[in-house]
Amino acid sequence: MTDRVTFFDTTLRDGEQSPGAAMTLDGKLKIARVLAALGVDVIEAGFPVSSPQQAEAVREIVAALGDEDPVICALARAKSGDIEAAGAALRGGKRTRIHTFIATSDIHIAAKFSAPRFGATLREQRKSILAMTRDAIAQALEYTDDVEFSAEDAGRTDHGFLCDVVSTAVEAGATTINIPDTTGYCTPSSYAALFEAARTCAGPSAILSTHCHDDLGLAVANTLAGVEAGARQVEVTINGLGERAGNASIEEVAMALRVRADQYGVTHGLNTETLGEASRLVAVVTGFPVAPNKAVVGSNAFAHEAGIHQHGVLQNRETYEIMSAGDVGADAESIRLGRHSGRHGLFSRLDRLGLEVADADRDAVYERFVALADRKKEIYDADLHLIANPATMTDSATPFTLASLTVTTSTTEPPQAEVTLLIGATGELRVETATGDGPVDAIYRALDGAAGRPHRLESYTIRALTGAADAQGEALVVVSDGPALAQGKATSTDILRASAEAYIEARNGLDNDRPQEGDFVQEGIMASFDPA
């Protein structure tokens, strides 16, 4: 048994299944590059059969990453069409893996394999599952020699049957055997017991893997219990993103294994100094903020407030810190960027944050910085990620761009908005005024008037993105036109302006008629099992 733990990151697959966290293709590519820099061993890039967007994301990630980069993995149910789709999406990749799974717990078997063709009794249904396991692995091996098998809901699977499935999968040629606690039901001791049961049936060559969910807040504890019980792969996500309460978080598992190497006695290949950057990128791409008190990557994880603690840390950091901020890429400096900062201060900080800015973009980035610094006391690192991200910059090639916005609200009159909209196709500036139930309603009515075609507002969310009263607000809107849906997101210190820009981005998405993320019906694909 090796003492190195393989890090399998599923932010782009299980993490993408977080309700409301649908990622754009561009966002997924950025995350894949950050995962490669972080040094994860395997990236689970998607579930190709579930939607054309998922298949495209896997293909694009295979194309974007080099031979030295992590293994790219695609998920497939133990079904011929799924494995074909996974194999096709991975085509051309040098180091690829197919991860196939089938449900093994009694409750899943009763729900998914009740059709007569799977057998009349539990015994017959289990036999069918073993046969499908064998067939799926054999088919996956036609595409790659790196095949992983998962016994879905292993956490609630009978140990005897789990043993049968595991030995069948190893005999069929799977080299990694995942024992997922799909529902987050296990405790550390019960999860460890599953590994003890699986170990004897898997034989010495197969790598056993953990996959834990946080429904009881035990995902990281269970993952570590799995490692103690012999697991040498951990399936994790950045910021603990994932279905329902999420998966075990990569930053917590990685640092627990490092800080307590004395107990676990294993190594891993992660460049933990990039954990902070990875966490911030995933927060921006998904719109899911990280809680300030989140372990390892929260903004308070290395902040000291109490006088006694501050004094102790000044004497010797180790009095109150078990790891250093630098180990995880957290900000241990107190350099403040504001309106008096020059270009040197800005770009050296961006460099340190790993935010590359092309020479051609530097003037535009600096202008954005100065414009924001004029409206804020202090520029935070989170602001810099937005300033440096070209996706949030104005692009005159888009159908509509907001040129100006004036909103008036008072206690005696209905709110009124005046907008000036730049029409990309003609360069024309259209001004429109409207009143509404509230200022946002007034803005959206005015924008509809200027753009010439009303759309239906499906949802609208506003939240503070960075700390303090001069925080950036982020608006997230979904608009529809008939059956087509599009999402828009914008940030500004002015929430009304962010609301306007998010609405325009969503409308531009509809006008460009691009296929949208979010077509993946989460419950549907996981709950239905209907082999063709």
Ligand code: MN
């Ligand atoms: Mn999962």
